Amino acid sequence: CKIDYQPAADLLDGRIILVTGAGDGIGRAAALTFADHGATVVLLGRTISKLEKVYDEIEAAGGPQPAIFPLNFEGATLKDYHDMAETLDKAFGRLDGILHNAGILGRITLFEQYNPELWEQVMQVNINGPIWMTQALMPLLKRSTDASVIFTSSSVGRRGRAYWGAYAVSKFATEGFVEVLADEVEHLGSVRVNSLNPGGTRTAMRKAAYPGENEMTLRTPEEIMPTYLWLMGPDSRGHNGEKFDAQPPKHG
Numbered sequence: 216c217k218i219d220y221q222p223a224a225d226l227l228d229g230r231i232i233l234v235t236g237a238g239d240g241i242g243r244a245a246a247l248t249f250a251d252h253g254a255t256v257v258l259l260g261r262t263i264s265k266l267e268k269v270y271d272e273i274e275a276a277g278g279p280q281p282a283i284f285p286l287n288f289e290g291a292t293l294k295d296y297h298d299m300a301e302t303l304d305k306a307f308g309r310l311d312g313i314l315h316n317a318g319i320l321g322r323i324t325l326f327e328q329y330n331p332e333l334w335e336q337v338m339q340v341n342i343n344g345p346i347w348m349t350q351a352l353m354p355l356l357k358r359s360t361d362a363s364v365i366f367t368s369s370s371v372g373r374r375g376r377a378y379w380g381a382y383a384v385s386k387f388a389t390e391g392f393v394e395v396l397a398d399e400v401e402h403l404g405s406v407r408v409n410s411l412n413p414g415g416t417r418t419a420m421r422k423a424a425y426p427g428e429n430e431m432t433l434r435t436p437e438e439i440m441p442t443y444l445w446l447m448g449p450d451s452r453g454h455n456g457e458k459f460d461a462q463p464p465k466h467g
């Protein structure tokens with residue numbers, strides 16, 4: 216956990232960074248924060264109006280001109296991922312980072328009552344889509360001299376918990392995939408792949424999972440950004456295949 220990390224103002228200058236689920240919650244905060252530290256951000260998500268708002272905020276703050284890439288992991292095909300790689304290749308020629316952040320909760324329910332279509336949907340959005348997108352983008356990542364790929368995990372992706380169903384399984388799969396890919400890129404030295412658990416954060420997803428919780432007790436997406444910046448930027452070079460937390464565990 217690097218919650219006290221003090222990033223340089225120009226930490227991500229000149230870097231091209233893709234953020235999935237950039238229209239809301241943690242992804243939105245990450246896109247704005249990365250741009251604020253000099254990155255050219257590619258905003259990927261399913262609701263274009265939200266991405267446009269983030270785009271406008273970055274422009275208004277004087278950040279590098281971002282790009283919008285509308286994509287819904289639910290219906291996306293391999294062709295979509297390859298078209299995306301081609302578009303990014305033409306525009307930038309490389310990719311210096313991916314924050315895999317888009318995700319859905321599915322339902323908090325007894326496994327015996329879990330709807331199989333919903334289970335598949337959660338696996339598609341949270342792990343299968345991101346995996347095939349990553350495969351298509353590997354050539355672009357390999358062209359970077361210092362690329363950081365961050366997959367978003369969860370506490371239930373490290374220890375299972377009753378009722379968390381497909382969401383927990385998708386996050387365990389995420390942790391497993393990070394280990395596999397990190398091991399494969401280790402010899403390159405220029406690409407690292409790690410997992411990051413944001414911890415309980417004040418967003419719509421958290422509210423859906425814990426409707427009775429007082430959200431004022433939770434950190435905001437903005438408050439957990441130091442760890443995101445550290446892991447995306449050059450100060451985390453050399454860390455590969457590791458599991459990080461964006462905030463210290465709660466006491467009591």
Ligand code: NDP
Pocket residue numbers: 235236237238239240241242259260261262265286287288289315316317318319340367368369370412413414415416417418419420421
């Ligand atoms: P939000 O629900 O606030 O935001 C999720 C983002 O993902 C939205 O921008 C959403 O787009 C996008 N998204 C959802 N489905 C798709 C899809 N099919 N295709 C493309 N984009 C999609 O969630 P959080 O910000 O809370 O969560 C971000 C990440 O952090 C997730 O991976 C989550 O599992 C993880 N996490 C969050 C915790 C928390 O306490 N908040 C704790 C542990 C992990 P749209 O806005 O259009 O719906």
